[in-house]
Amino acid sequence: HEAPLCSLPCRLESGCNYDYIEVFDGPYHSSPLIARVCNGVSGSFTSSSNFMSVRFISDGSVTRKGFQAEYYSSPSNDSTKLLCLQNHMQALVSRSYLRSLGYVAQDLVIPGWSRSYQCQPQITSSQVIFTIPYVGCGTIKQADNDTIIYSNILKATVSNGIIKRKKDLNIRTSCRMLQNAWVDTMYIANDTIEVKEIQYGNFNVNISFYTSSSFSYPVTSSPYYVDLNQDLYLQAEIRHSDSSLALFVDTCVASPYPNDFTSLTYDLIRSGCVKDQTYRSYPQPSPRIARFKFSSFHFLNRFPSVYLKCKMVVCRAYDYNSRCYRGCVVRSKRNAGSYQEKVDVVLGPVQLRVPEQWSLGRSSPSDLTENQGPAP
Incomplete structure (x- = not known):
């Protein structure tokens, strides 16, 4: 994750009018376009999730060998993880990650819902695990065109006082439903290190x-x-x-x-x-x-x-x-952009x-x- 999307010489979006390869950051052709490659130019690309898709576009004029691609996968940062499940989203935060920022497991809560039993986390020896319902515990539902988004926030803040030297920690969780797939995102905000997790899954x-x-x-x-x-x-x-x-x-x-x-x-x-x-x-x-x-x-x-x-x-x-x-x-005829x-x-x-x-x-x-x- 977070590696350069094009580490070798590559051609993006322009100058490819005949045969070319499109690389998408996700499982579908509506996912963000990483690159368009043609004319024998090679490239190296990294997706931001567990999916990358490739599309080959050709015309009927010249026939040659085609293209060849190699791929590999590597584990992402395990400080935070989000799962979008059928009945709830599950956020997992490493306790060692919290300690590195000066917090303990009990500091991380869903704001305004820390006293609700349903919204309290399970604390293990290595993780803080929140089971967040899609309806409840302050989860917000929004719609963007054909996308339905469920979002919430986990917070760890310094106690009230005159001054502070620790940064507040915001972990924003979001499950985004695109008709047939879930996109899971998690990132850290408020002047802290940003972490982003994206996973795709089946819609049931x-x-x-x-x-x-x-x-x-x-x-x-x-x-x-x-x-x-x-x-x-x-x-x-x-x-x-x-x-x-x-x-x-x-x-x-x-x-x-x-x-x-x-x-x-x-x-x-x-x-x-x-x-x-x-x-x-x-x-x-x-x-x-x-x-x-x-x-x-x-x-x-x-x-x-x-x-x-x-x-x-x-x-x-x-x-x-x-x-x-x-x-x-x-x-x-479909507009490829939509x-x-x-x-x-x-x-x-x-x-x-x-x-x-x-x-x-x-x-x-x-x-x-x-x-x-x-x-x-």
Whole structure:
């Protein structure tokens, strides 16, 4: 961490009009651009988190060898660490780091919440560990475009007096949700050494089949056999402690292959626009839950299985300017500067009931896998 982003000669952002490499400081192409490299120029780059992505751009004119890259990872500073978990964020601060600044473990508190049992830290022989809820202990929730941010602060200050010689210590914690990823940041402010920790993680969305339109009983058998043209009911739900989030089904695509959604596909819904005549959405019991159905089918040439890949969008609940409330959107060519990823979930296989000869599918929640969005 904190190493120079370009330690060898490299070309940044300009002069690359044909074939070039883009290096991003994070898991997606919407992450900050570190460098754009071309014309045989080499470079060395360092990410500020546990992710770096690389994109190769080419045209159809000249064909050569391509590019080669080597990478390695190294541990970051362990004085502070932040984890953004499903129900809370966890801040860990080294006791030796506090001692180096002239503080003891008991000096570090969440301002205004030091007497609340829920907001007090666990003190071990080596660390001070704060379990900070997303709703409570003074955590502030903010929104920036499609980003939802949960932030709090840990403080250690000198006792009241006429003079002081120790710096106040502020450790600011922030968990930032970008539709399909968490960005964890932690840094020290107020004239002290600045420390920054960034981690990316998965956003947890669960999707499963249900036995009827009442959505009372999830399908638990595996395989789950159905008849041709049978109604299939699905429910997707955000798994997170913040209840003021909304979920929207942007796209669902069917394929006979679990890992190929480009060769042979069929759209149920795309960009919020319904493409299949049997697709129907249901009223949401809460903004965090999305429900829909469609009638089973099989692909020609008798492929035995059907897989679904659904793209979900997470927004602030009741934010009517967000994507979750705009419905069908006919998309034009994306602006690379505003590109944002979403939650991709693959569900299946679904197979036709064997005795019927015209069957479609099986599935259970155990067949669910979650992807990280577009590959770098």
